[in-house]
Amino acid sequence: MMTMGETWGSLGSAMATIMFVWTMYKNYFPPELNGQIIRYSQKIKSFIHPYIQITIPEYQGDGFERSKAYIAIERYLDKNSSKQARRLKANVVQDFESVVLSMEDHEEVTDEYKSIKLWWSSSQDIPNRQSISFYPREDEKRYFMLTFHKRHREFITKNYLKHVLDEGKDIAVRERQRKLYTNNKSENWYGYKRSMWSHVVFKHPATFGTLAMEPKKKQEIMDDLITFSKAEEYYAKVGKAWKRGYLLYGPPGTGKSTMIAAMANLLKYDVYDLELTAVKDNTELRKLLIDTSSKSIIVIEDIDCSLDLTGQREKKKEQKDDKNENKDPAKTEMMKQMEENKSSQVTLSGLLNFIDGLWSACGEERLIVFTTNHVEKLDPALIRRGRMDRHIELSYCGFEAFKELAKIYLSIESHYLFAQVGLLLEETNMTPADVAENLMPKSTAEGADFCLERLIKALEQAKEDARLKVEEEAKVKAEKEEKLRANKEEDEKEKGKQDTTVDEVKNT
Numbered sequence: 001m002m003t004m005g006e007t008w009g010s011l012g013s014a015m016a017t018i019m020f021v022w023t024m025y026k027n028y029f030p031p032e033l034n035g036q037i038i039r040y041s042q043k044i045k046s047f048i049h050p051y052i053q054i055t056i057p058e059y060q061g062d063g064f065e066r067s068k069a070y071i072a073i074e075r076y077l078d079k080n081s082s083k084q085a086r087r088l089k090a091n092v093v094q095d096f097e098s099v100v101l102s103m104e105d106h107e108e109v110t111d112e113y114k115s116i117k118l119w120w121s122s123s124q125d126i127p128n129r130q131s132i133s134f135y136p137r138e139d140e141k142r143y144f145m146l147t148f149h150k151r152h153r154e155f156i157t158k159n160y161l162k163h164v165l166d167e168g169k170d171i172a173v174r175e176r177q178r179k180l181y182t183n184n185k186s187e188n189w190y191g192y193k194r195s196m197w198s199h200v201v202f203k204h205p206a207t208f209g210t211l212a213m214e215p216k217k218k219q220e221i222m223d224d225l226i227t228f229s230k231a232e233e234y235y236a237k238v239g240k241a242w243k244r245g246y247l248l249y250g251p252p253g254t255g256k257s258t259m260i261a262a263m264a265n266l267l268k269y270d271v272y273d274l275e276l277t278a279v280k281d282n283t284e285l286r287k288l289l290i291d292t293s294s295k296s297i298i299v300i301e302d303i304d305c306s307l308d309l310t311g312q313r314e315k316k317k318e319q320k321d322d323k324n325e326n327k328d329p330a331k332t333e334m335m336k337q338m339e340e341n342k343s344s345q346v347t348l349s350g351l352l353n354f355i356d357g358l359w360s361a362c363g364e365e366r367l368i369v370f371t372t373n374h375v376e377k378l379d380p381a382l383i384r385r386g387r388m389d390r391h392i393e394l395s396y397c398g399f400e401a402f403k404e405l406a407k408i409y410l411s412i413e414s415h416y417l418f419a420q421v422g423l424l425l426e427e428t429n430m431t432p433a434d435v436a437e438n439l440m441p442k443s444t445a446e447g448a449d450f451c452l453e454r455l456i457k458a459l460e461q462a463k464e465d466a467r468l469k470v471e472e473e474a475k476v477k478a479e480k481e482e483k484l485r486a487n488k489e490e491d492e493k494e495k496g497k498q499d500t501t502v503d504e505v506k507n508t
């Protein structure tokens, strides 16, 4: 069966044949009649074929890459019109996880936009000659053909095509397989198949729905991210590079890394996890930046451990010996490595340039996220507004966050034990990670009552531990003070003795 496009194509060809015959014999007709024939032929042509056709080939010019417009239209049609087509092609994507159906060749579908009807068909020209080619485009020339009434010409070419291309691009972004990158050491940057970044498929299950925090604060962050992702024109208008910096700070286990995954899942961005200790110097840092793509989050975790950013290495060494309540063996190891391995010469100014120097504007729609457990250790220049636009504190679990965790882990919104948990959370600090661990049923026999009681016990234990710690610290402090006082008394006594001796010597 002929498609709409093909039917009009045949009528057009018939008309062309008639016109061809007329041009051969027009000298036999009087000139007035010829004028009439031309006028009427135009009218008939436009009456029997009042449609315009636009062809979008899969490959353009000499390009070996598929045309972006063709790909966007393919996506658009798959999503919007493939239900109408009766012959479909199945493409298996994303590690055999899903099947995308698209129109077979010579199928035709209709689309409607602002009450205007249009026809899309997919076709393929197969060359007659028998030849073998390396390039698919030489064997088969696929194209999409759009047919619409000529009175909509202006609207279709200006608005509809833009709408199709934009939507197609959006679908491609939404459905693409996202990646998690990490930087390689520069010794591995060159040679066969080596590159600056290695990647795996990004598949983190965290979303803002599973992230427990105060609902209002969570909503604010989500709104901020969505506004950013749609603000291309705004950033262009105010003359700023289209990027945004977030600083996530708080004790270990409060959800900083989880929030980064939730951000990536919300905006469908790739994640570049930048390991600063593996970057030799500022030049390497810049090269890594240039090699990142748009629609991505560049993450530097534990920024205070990754680099000597404060220029106070000596101070840090002293602090290393101090009692640190949040000692994490992995991070202590990282600090140690950093102290020993001085090969990384990335400086604070190098990092600042990375964030907002001229080079940072290459590529667009990017988030830069820093995380730290010790915000007070960071150089103010690094985290001033404009560089890190939003500072988000992730802290110990409050009652609101607990309720969210109970909903996620136990599927309950209220319980008679909630009040007791609420009181205990006010009196003691427990991270969402620990609360979640206590709430998670370890077997099917563990119901909500059991898990909440386990949490209450853990909170009481944490409260008792904190009380003992305070007592212990007070005792140590008192002992120190006592020692100081005794030393002072001793010194004064000694001084008194020496003064008396001097007086005696003077008198004699």
Ligand SMILES: Nc1ncnc2c1ncn2[C@@H]1O[C@H](COP(=O)(O)OP(=O)(O)OP(=O)(O)O)[C@@H](O)[C@H]1O
Binding pocket: 210, 211, 212, 213, 250, 251, 252, 253, 254, 255, 256, 257, 258, 259, 328, 372, 373, 394, 432, 433, 434, 436
């Ligand atoms: N706010 C939260 N909501 C839900 N789950 C959380 C939250 N905070 C922590 N968790 C759980 O605790 C685990 C540890 O959290 P995460 O790795 O995000 O902490 P972090 O703040 O990055 O810690 P660190 O400072 O050590 O890197 C996660 O796997 C997550 O399941």
Ligand SMILES: [Mg+2]
Binding pocket: 256, 257, 258, 301, 371
């Ligand atoms: Mg983390």
